Amino acid sequence: MIIAVVGALAVAAGAALQERAAVSAPFGISQVHLVRHLMRSRRWLLGLVLTGVGIGGHMLALVHAPLILIQPIQTTGLLFAVVLAAFFGKRRLSVAQVLGCLAVTAGLIALLTALPMHAGDPVLTGRETVLMPLVCVGAMLMCVLVARFGGASTRAWAFALAGGVGFAVTSALARFVGVGMLDDPASALRPLTVLALVIGLSGGMIVQNSYRTGHFTLAYATLMISDPMSAAILGVVFFGERLPDDPLAATVAVAGALVCAVGVITLARATHARGRATGAAAVNTGPPTAEVRAEAAATPPPILGSEPPMADEDAEEPVSR
Structure with a gap:
């Protein structure tokens, strides 16, 4: 930390x-x-x-x-x-x-x-390696589509949400690739690394468009909230990361x-x-x-x-x- x-x-x-x-x-x-x-x-x-x-x-x-x-x-x-x-x-x-x-x-x-x-090492099956980025890219495209048919405020939160999802999946892929590099540094030379860079850069460009709408407050707050939330969902669904199982701890979280x-x-x-x-x-x-x-x-x-x-x-x- x-x-x-x-x-x-x-x-x-x-x-x-x-x-x-x-x-x-x-x-x-x-x-x-x-x-x-x-x-x-x-x-x-x-x-x-x-x-x-x-x-x-x-x-x-x-x-x-x-x-x-x-x-x-x-x-x-x-x-x-x-x-x-x-x-x-x-x-x-x-x-x-x-x-x-x-x-x-x-x-x-x-x-x-x-x-x-603590959590175990992230593991992705061959199907999940395709499914995780595909689902996230689909969600980003849906947000961009919503933004194209909305006003300034809709464009602000929709673009920022797409960027937050993009940053989250980039971090998820970086965690997966990074853990693999501990055993085999050459594993960084895999298509997932390039895919993570492309998604991350695309998310950054989409976020810049959210700032241009005149609704910076809405855009930036949406980005700061959607990024960790999306990452948490990816970690739980694909990497098996645990949520608090104690009622008190869950309430505090x-x-x-x-x-x-x-x-x-x-x-x-x-x-x-x-x-x-x-x-x-x-x-x-x-x-x-x-x-x-x-x-x-x-x-x-x-x-x-x-x-x-x-x-x-x-x-x-x-x-x-």
């Missing part, structure tokens, strides 16, 4: 450093010039290294612990992102952000305390999951509200300040080179302060 927490911290720190480098780039430059600008930034390169270390830590944790235990720990990345944004911006957390951090922390502690700490979900939603709403407020202030006062750039560290960036979200009749109203 310690490795998973350290990995989440590294990913959050890497994202914060990369975001600060990206928002400092000149406006209106081409993608080629943007890449060159970022590659010359020591901060961006350090962020890239930290992100790689964090992902590696997450993969390593998955090899030694069950999905149902490790995947929820990645929610701590949201805590670290919020705290790092406040640190870089030299400001205090809002009351809502503090309450959200406390709720996520308390919920995770309760959840991890109640869940079984459910309560912890609910409290954690409430904390994620609170953090997403509070951080997005403050980001929109500081962004509006930047429009009125000129170029973005250090605090505005730091605020962006807690908000995942849109697709590079994409147009801003289009207005929609059911888009979120600005949050008044």
Whole structure:
């Protein structure tokens, strides 16, 4: 679990450093010039290294612990992102952000305390090796289909749900491949490894589209909740991971999951509200300040080179302060 927490911290720190480098780039430059600008930034390169270390830590944790235990720990990345944004911006957390951090922390502690700490090695039959990714890809396609025929809010949660499922199945396949590598490192050179990368990258692109709908709060909260839930389902159904069998432990686990979900939603709403407020202030006062750039560290960036979200009749109203 310690490795998973350290990995989440590294990913959050890497994202914060990369975001600060990206928002400092000149406006209106081409993608080629943007890449060159970022590659010359020591901060961006350090962020890239930290992100790689964090992902590696997450993969390593998955090899030694069950999905149902490790995947929820990645929610701590949201805590670290919020705290790092406040640190870089030299400001205090809002009351809502503090309450959200406390709720996520308390919920995770309760959840991890109640869940079984150990599980056997993941085993997939030949049929399950095809069935698990096929079912998950089918679920992702269904979500994308729903998004295409809905408004902005529907697109936000549907795309984010598809991304959460994609990240979950990527972690599940990574656990299966990683455990096999302990006995035979050459087992990494199997089609499942390529499939995991393709699904993970596809999930990431789908999530970026959910952020473009103008409903960041709904999208990010859906992603943070659907990812560990989907991973838990995959772990129980395909890997035989155990749920709490004691009624008290099961109650604590459910309560912890609910409290954690409430904390994620609170953090997403509070951080997005403050980001929109500081962004509006930047429009009125000129170029973005250090605090505005730091605020962006807690908000995942849109697709590079994409147009801003289009207005929609059911888009979120600005949050008044």
